[in-house]
């Protein structure tokens with residue numbers, strides 16, 4: 001079963017056009033959507049998660065038309081973490097994670113039951129955020145906040161997790177820490193993870209499948225080792241660069257880089 005399929009998705013926003021997007025995203029795998037700024041990656045993620053409605057086309061979530069899901073049923077199937085700058089609520093870590101249980105609340109009761117509390121505890125344990133549970137969310141560092149947001153999504157108990165640029169604003173150590181957490185979540189819960197990433201090396205290292213977008217179109221899809229090439233960098237990013245693979249990890253070396261001495265000379 002495919003986690004997501006889109007058939008002929010189109011959306012016009014001012015001068016931007018998402019153009020007849022048809023794609024399949026595999027279940028239980030990690031998929032990265034990459035591409036230049038403004039190519040439509042976030043918009044595509046928002047359409048899949050029903051935050052934005054397309055002008056044309058259909059999104060299928062686990063083989064069912066996304067429009068045919070009831071709101072709670074959809075929230076039990078897909079969790080979406082938008083870019084982190086969009087969310088800084090004035091609540092404790094535990095309270096924030098408990099929002100993940102909203103779709104499971106009975107309409108007559110606003111209280112969390114024992115099972116909810118256990119699921120929240122397990123989400124904090126998985127993300128190693130238990131020690132912060134009584135702190136205010138906004139007082140955490142960027143890396144800690146990102147883990148708490150992932151814990152909230154885990155508490156939602158969905159099969160599919162969408163993330164928009166989860167590593168932005170994190171230093172390299174916290175970026176890898178986060179990618180490893182997502183890998184562990186994928187392996188432990190068989191969760192389908194779909195994320196927009198800018199860092200190609202990270203995307204290739206941690207994804208089973210990659211989708212490249214440009215100007216509102218899908219340019220290429222495939223497994224990272226096959227997708228990433230000099231031609232890919234030229235076609236998608238219009239850069240002239242070489243790619244070397246070391247232990248399956250891609251190293252991207254721009255051909256047009258200025259020599260370091262040029263910068264030194266400018267300052268002398």
Ligand SMILES: Nc1ncnc2c1ncn2[C@@H]1O[C@H](COP(=O)(O)OP(=O)(O)OP(=O)(O)O)[C@@H](O)[C@H]1O
Pocket residue numbers: 013014016035036037038039040041042043044
């Ligand atoms: N609500 C909106 N109003 C006007 N233009 C919009 C709106 N939402 C998106 N756009 C435009 O649509 C285009 C695609 O935006 P989108 O955020 O999907 O790109 P992206 O590939 O995720 O970019 P980035 O990598 O910079 O985050 C951009 O040109 C953006 O300015």
